Amino acid sequence: MVGEDVTQNLKTVKSIPLRLKKDLPLLEVRGEVFISKKDFIKINEEQEAAGQQLFANPRNAAAGSLRQLDPKVTSQRKLDIFIFNIQRIEGESFETHSETLEFLKELGFKVSPGYKVCQGINAVWEEINRIGEERGDMDFEIDGAVVKVNSLRQRELLGSTIKAPRWAVAYKYPAEIKETIVKQISVNVGRTGVLTPIAVFDSVRLAGSTVSRATLHNMDI
Incomplete structure (x- = not known):
């Protein structure tokens, strides 16, 4: 095992x-x-x-x-x-x-409870959008929707890669955006001497997680 x-x-x-x-x-x-x-x-x-x-x-x-x-x-x-x-x-x-x-x-x-068989790509996109609009009202956290080929025979023909099946794809919804107040910016020194600025801010809830620190990827140092 x-x-x-x-x-x-x-x-x-x-x-x-x-x-x-x-x-x-x-x-x-x-x-x-x-x-x-x-x-x-x-x-x-x-x-x-x-x-x-x-x-x-x-x-x-x-x-x-x-x-x-x-x-x-x-x-x-x-x-x-x-x-x-x-x-x-x-x-x-x-x-x-x-x-x-x-x-x-x-x-x-x-x-x-929300699975649906769709006919055509337009119906698939409509369902993805519907789930995205309603996910905030769901009683459980989700960050995306999975689209699968319904025919099991077609799944066999499509097969899989080492990492994932070719007959399924996960669609991830855009990240939530929340406002907060930055309290401090600290600099982390990596093992190789690379400096990484980190923002420390008032805790906020994002996608079911409590966040109070974030790397400032876009800062040019």
């Missing part, structure tokens, strides 16, 4: 069924564990009340919670999960990705 065994912690995630609604010889799925915005706020309030360090963002909180040595601690973090792909399966066959998502729901898994 490569990596960490978090099986016992995953069993505390209520949206993962401990028993499938249909018996299958083999099923391997892939998903992403997350913490909702409202639960993230509650967790940090509890951390602060206990005098413990606050989590910087929901993604870090979810990852840290999943790696806890004690499953009881994980169970208190209200983790959730979206399953987004069937990696391997025996006993069933499908022609499209959307069919697999519907099947996953039938088995009792939770999939992304």
Whole structure:
């Protein structure tokens, strides 16, 4: 096994069924564990009340919670999960990705509620724009949208590179912009003597993270 065994912690995630609604010889799925915005706020309030360090963002909180040595601690973090792909399966066959998502729901898994099958590139861009406009109202943090080829046969023909499949592409939304007050500019001396100016400013929330320092990349020194 490569990596960490978090099986016992995953069993505390209520949206993962401990028993499938249909018996299958083999099923391997892939998903992403997350913490909702409202639960993230509650967790940090509890951390602060206990005098413990606050989590910087929901993604870090979810990852840290999943790696806890004690499953009881994980169970208190209200983790959730979206399953987004069937990696391997025996006993069933499908022609499209959307069919697999519907099947996953039938088995009792939770999939992304906003997925949509689009016909043509114009419909794809419309959906990307819609998600971008509505992401601020979602109960979980996202920084982009993933566009996938729906036909599983076409996916096989397209194949994958060493790093990623050719049948999927991630679209990243523009970064959020927030105003703050710069308190100080310090200079960091690198190992080779390179000087890097760093701005220290009042903390702001950006894309679910608390930011109080930034490298001044555009300064000409």
